[in-house]
Amino acid sequence: MNLIPLFIAVPLGVAFILALLGKFKEVVSDLLAALSTLSLAILSFVLIGQLKTHGIFVYTVGKWTPPWGINLVLDGLSLLMLIIINTVAFLVIIYSVSYMKKFTAKSRYYALFLLMLAGMNGVVLTGDFFNLFVFSEIAAISSYALVAFGVEAEELEASFKYMVMGSIASILILFSVGLLYGLTGSLNMADVGRMIQGRRNVLLSFSMTLFLAGFGLKAAVIPFHAWLPDAHPSAPAPISAMLSGVLIKALGVYALMRIFFNVFGMGLQLYWTFMILGCVSMIGGGLLALRQEDLKRLLAYSSISQIGYIILGLGCGNYWGIMGALFHLLNHASFKSLLFLNSGAVEYSTGTRKLEKMGGLSKVMPVTGATSTIASLSISGIPPFNGFWSKLFIIIGLIQAGHFVLAVITILASVLTLAYYLRMQRYAFFGKLREGLEKIKEAPLLMSFSMIVLAIICLGVGILFYPVMKIVLEPAVEVLQEGIRYSSLVLGG
Amino acid sequence: MKGMTIIVKTITKFLSPLIILFGVYIVLHGHLTPGGGFPGGVMIASCFILLTLAYGKEVAYKKLKRSTSSVIESLGVLIFLILALLGIFMGGYFFLNFLPLGHPLKIISAGIIPLCYIGVGLEVAGAIFAVFLALVLFKAGEEKEKPQ
Amino acid sequence: MIFFLCFVIFLIGLYCVIVKKNILKIVIGIAIMEYAVNLFLILLGYRWEGVPAIVTETVTQARFVDPLPQALVLTAIVISIATLALMVSLCIRIHQRYKTFDITKIRRLKG
Numbered sequence: 057m058n059l060i061p062l063f064i065a066v067p068l069g070v071a072f073i074l075a076l077l078g079k080f081k082e083v084v085s086d087l088l089a090a091l092s093t094l095s096l097a098i099l100s101f102v103l104i105g106q107l108k109t110h111g112i113f114v115y116t117v118g119k120w121t122p123p124w125g126i127n128l129v130l131d132g133l134s135l136l137m138l139i140i141i142n143t144v145a146f147l148v149i150i151y152s153v154s155y156m157k158k159f160t161a162k163s164r165y166y167a168l169f170l171l172m173l174a175g176m177n178g179v180v181l182t183g184d185f186f187n188l189f190v191f192s193e194i195a196a197i198s199s200y201a202l203v204a205f206g207v208e209a210e211e212l213e214a215s216f217k218y219m220v221m222g223s224i225a226s227i228l229i230l231f232s233v234g235l236l237y238g239l240t241g242s243l244n245m246a247d248v249g250r251m252i253q254g255r256r257n258v259l260l261s262f263s264m265t266l267f268l269a270g271f272g273l274k275a276a277v278i279p280f281h282a283w284l285p286d287a288h289p290s291a292p293a294p295i296s297a298m299l300s301g302v303l304i305k306a307l308g309v310y311a312l313m314r315i316f317f318n319v320f321g322m323g324l325q326l327y328w329t330f331m332i333l334g335c336v337s338m339i340g341g342g343l344l345a346l347r348q349e350d351l352k353r354l355l356a357y358s359s360i361s362q363i364g365y366i367i368l369g370l371g372c373g374n375y376w377g378i379m380g381a382l383f384h385l386l387n388h389a390s391f392k393s394l395l396f397l398n399s400g401a402v403e404y405s406t407g408t409r410k411l412e413k414m415g416g417l418s419k420v421m422p423v424t425g426a427t428s429t430i431a432s433l434s435i436s437g438i439p440p441f442n443g444f445w446s447k448l449f450i451i452i453g454l455i456q457a458g459h460f461v462l463a464v465i466t467i468l469a470s471v472l473t474l475a476y477y478l479r480m481q482r483y484a485f486f487g488k489l490r491e492g493l494e495k496i497k498e499a500p501l502l503m504s505f506s507m508i509v510l511a512i513i514c515l516g517v518g519i520l521f522y523p524v525m526k527i528v529l530e531p532a533v534e535v536l537q538e539g540i541r542y543s544s545l546v547l548g549g
Numbered sequence: 550m551k552g553m554t555i556i557v558k559t560i561t562k563f564l565s566p567l568i569i570l571f572g573v574y575i576v577l578h579g580h581l582t583p584g585g586g587f588p589g590g591v592m593i594a595s596c597f598i599l600l601t602l603a604y605g606k607e608v609a610y611k612k613l614k615r616s617t618s619s620v621i622e623s624l625g626v627l628i629f630l631i632l633a634l635l636g637i638f639m640g641g642y643f644f645l646n647f648l649p650l651g652h653p654l655k656i657i658s659a660g661i662i663p664l665c666y667i668g669v670g671l672e673v674a675g676a677i678f679a680v681f682l683a684l685v686l687f688k689a690g691e692e693k694e695k696p697q
Numbered sequence: 698m699i700f701f702l703c704f705v706i707f708l709i710g711l712y713c714v715i716v717k718k719n720i721l722k723i724v725i726g727i728a729i730m731e732y733a734v735n736l737f738l739i740l741l742g743y744r745w746e747g748v749p750a751i752v753t754e755t756v757t758q759a760r761f762v763d764p765l766p767q768a769l770v771l772t773a774i775v776i777s778i779a780t781l782a783l784m785v786s787l788c789i790r791i792h793q794r795y796k797t798f799d800i801t802k803i804r805r806l807k808g
Contacts, residue, residue, distance in 0.1 A: 061637075069630045076623040118636070186769055193776045200783060209794040213803050216787050220714065223727050223780055230734050230773060231707070237766065238741040286806045583751065587775050673775070680782045684789065 059099060060115045060128050063138065063181060064191075066092055067174035071167040078163030086153045089166040093146040093173070100138040104527065107135055112535075112545050114183070122183070122547060123247035129183035129546055132531025136382065137180040137310050139528065140389045144302050145173050151397055151506040152294040155404060159206060159292075168205075172198035172298070176306040183546060185233045185243045192229070192307050196222050196274070199303055203291040214290035218283045225273035225280075232266035235259060249319040249543035260320075267315055268329070275308020277367060278337040281360050285344075288359065289352035289409070293400020296352060300359045301393035305385055309366055318535070318542035322373065330371030335462060337364025342472040346479075351399050351409045354480060355392070358435070361473065362388045368466065369450040370536075377453025379533050383525070384446035387434065387517065391443065394431040394510040398424050401499035401507065402484065411480065416489035420496045423504045425485045427511040432481050434514045436474035442518035552605035561603040568596040576670035577663060586666040590673025597678050606685065618675045618682070625672030632661050632668065699740060706733035719798050720791065724784050731777045735770045742766040 070092045074085050107113070107130065115128040149169070156162050175195025182188050200222065204215035237243055239259055240251045252260060273280035284304075288296050316322055316330075341361030348354040362384070369381025401424045402417065403409055418425025434441035437448075447470055454463040498504065517524050535542070552558060569592075575582075576589030601609040657663075710733060713726030742763030750761040788798070795803050 061633075065630060065634060069627065072623040072626045072630075076620060076627075186772075190772060190776070193780075197776075197779055197783065200780075204787060204790075207790055207794075209791075210805055212787055212791050212794060214806060216720065216784070216791060216803075219780070219784055219787065220723060220727065223784075224711075224714070224730070226776075226780075227707075227727075227730050227734050231737065234734070234738045234741055234766070234769075237738075237769075243765075290806070583749075585771075587771055677778070680786075684782075684786055 059103070060113070060130055060181065061117070062099065063096060063142075063177040064174050066096060067170040067177065071170035071174065074163050074170070075167045078161075078167075082162060085163040085166050089149050089170065090146070090153065092170070093142065093149050096173075096177075097139075097142040097146045100135070100142045103130070103135055103138070107132065107531065114546050123242050123244040126187055127183045127244070127546070128181045129245075130181065131535050131542075131545075132533075133310070133313065133382075133535045134180045136386070136528055136532040137306055138177065140386055141173070141176050141180070141302050141306055144389055144393050145169075145298065147506040147509055148294045148297050148393065148397075151297075151400070151503050152292075154500045154502040155294055155400055156292065165202070165205060168198045168202050169295075169298070171195075172202065172303070176303065179306055180310055183245050185236065185245060185248070188311065189226070189229055189233055192274070192311070193226055195303065195307060196226065199295075199299060202295045203287050203299070205292055205295065208290075211290040214286040218287040221273060221280075221283045225270045228266050228273075229270035232263045232270065235263045235266070239263070245314070245319050246543040246546035249321075249540055250547065252319075253321065253540055264316075264320055264326075268312070271308050271311045271315070272333070273308075275304050275312060275363060275367075276337075276360055277308075277333045277363065278340045278360065279333075281337070281341075284360060285353055285356045288356040288396075289350060293352075293396055293403060296355075296400070297393040297396035300356065300396060301389045304359070304363065305366075305389065309363065309370075309385065312367075313370065313536060317539055319540075321540040327371050327373050330367050331459070331462065332371075334364045334366070334368030334371055335465060337361065338368060338469045339364075339465065339472075342469050342476070345476045346472070348476075349411055351402065351411055351414075351480065351484065352396070354411075354476065355395050355399060358473065358476070359388075359392060361469065362392070362435070365447070365450060365466070365469075368462070369453060372450075372453040372457050372459075374453055374456055375533065375537065376449050376456060378536050379525070379529060380446050380449030380451075380453055382529050382532050382536075383442075383449060383521075386524075386529070387442045387446050387514075390510055390513045390517070391431040391434045394427060394507060394514065395435070397503070397507050397510070398428040398431065401503055404499060404503070405496045411483040414484045414490065416485070416487045417496075418485040419489050420494070421498050423507065424499055427507045428485060429481060430511045430514055432477040434518065436477050437470045438474075440515075440518050442514055442521065445518065445521045552608070553603050557603050561599055565596050565600055568599070569593055572596065572670075572674075576666055579666040580662045586669025587673055589666075590670040591677060593670065593674040594677035594681070597674075598681050601681070601685070610682075610686070613678070613682075618679045620675075622672050622675030622679060625668045625670070625675060628668035629665055629672070632665055636661075700737060703733050703737040703740065706736070709733075718800050720788050720800050720803070721785075721798060723800070724781065724788065727784070728777070728781060731773070735773055738766045738770050738773070 070088055074088060077084060112129065112131040114122070115130070116122065117126045117128065120126070152165070156165055159165065172195050175191045175198060178191030179188060179195065182191060200215055200219045203218055204211050233243070236248055240248050242248055242251070269280070276284040288300050291299060316326060338361050341357050341359070341364060345354050345357035345361065348357060366381045366384050366388070369377045369384060372378070399409065401421070402414065405421060406414065406417070408414065430441065434443040437443045447466070451463050451466055454466060538545070572589045572592030575584040575592060576586060579585030579589070597613055601613070707730050710726045710729030713729060714723050717723055717726065742765065744760055744762050747760050747762035750764040791803060792798060797803070
């Protein structure tokens, strides 16, 4: 099982090798980046089989046993996140081989991208609080630099706002990690979990609040969402896909799940907090997306709404709620990345992002139009695509827990999602072709390849949802449902 | 940016080797005294920054190119990563301390930690000097790449 | 008690980020907040009548202060160097494009 640290070491090494070799031909850096992400994606699928035979795996770095040493923990939840992160990263790198041709410093783009990937892999694999903070910072700083990559005026302003708010979140997280260290004397997640079980004093609640604020800002739940509608549209399209599809989940939602379910232990107040935050995000994001004129800004507000679904599902606490939330996490990674890649293809061909300047694009760009329709139907929850199943599971979970009002609100929010996506499709892709747009060609081959693969994943996971549930999602749900027995599993085994 | 007065230039000429020597001392004795890779690297970088400030931008840029400091930075990280990965081949665990541990309080002891600190020191020195050069050499209208 | 004063410094930095209009002063506010958190972490390790945690030939057993938060703070300081360097370079670029440092005038993204 020495393959686990490769998830962190390989992107880090290849990033700095690319920074060295950047002066050579472009093909070299393209090939290196694509090969490394492909190998990581394949490795994450191979680990599914190994996890089934072995159970939860604790990798002690440098042979220092926990709680003195840092350990990397691979369980069902980490494996689910690893699969999502590495697969989406590989497809986005294939896309950006042809999209980023107009930028000059392409090797630096790959270096920053691989650094962000190394940081995200580190966040989902680590079992130690300070390691979580450091890897979260690595990923966040790389994403600040990537959002400002093409140095136009709006990108710089968006990156500055994102950076100030992200730094405040990181400082809050560090404050909370320090507070936990002062209270318990250890930094290992399993050890802290074992020591604070059953004890509740004011400082622990303060620490929980700081974590909720810090990671909630990185996950863009509604009180802390103000950076997302500026940062995600202004970034280059492949970076928007990575940020919206993967980064807010790996840094924000995963950290919230790990800390609150496995270390602190969920109680009734925390369940209600999650449910209220999720409900407000769902409705707020949906209502604000209705009146957007910019294509990518609409997609950014829709991200806020879908993250609200995930947090609402987590707040239910029963099997179907958590299963729906994790399934929606996987689905949202696939269809939101696909939608952002589509918007990048539209911008590449037409040069604009405003909905009022587009019209009837599916006649000249058939691949983009078809994949965009598939993604919009998936995200609205139409069967047989994958969004339908995940939203159904969340609603079943809410009804089983007895929150009928919230279930009705969820269904209404789903109708709202369908409304603004249909509006986007009608303006951008259907209808009459606008006068200046006849000479547009389809997106280049590599960009179309990524979009088609993501659309196949949307359709495939929708039809084959039962095997996906049993193989990949059930171990993850088990980890979250065990809750605070995580600590005895890690330390005892 | 022009240089400073002749007093500053003379003192810098005498002091800069001593500053680099002190930085290298802090990096190498990282396992015995406080310090290690990060502060030592910052000191080495600050010596180069002092040279740039004292002698002016044009003179310093001929000697200390930005591409050299980028290369040194990448090499530092790669040394660190290779040492960490060698732990897998030699003992089975990532980051294992596989060189002999020696007696405490001698300079050649504590396994791979001094070598790791050398890698970190090179990297921090290269990075901070590259950041300084990128911020200083930026002028409106001049061709610039993004600072790393 | 002294930890409460660290929190007061954090709130001063937060006030600076929220109220000031010059983007460089916002960056300084973030730096003040980071100082407050680093100070809090180091103060956690203090032991009453402790000596620095350095083992030499003469001093091998004494009441050492806790060295673990010092390692954490070293890493946090290096991370904040990277963040502040990136922020300052963004400020320089913003001044090149918008010709102002005033954040109330840098508002092209709305809605």
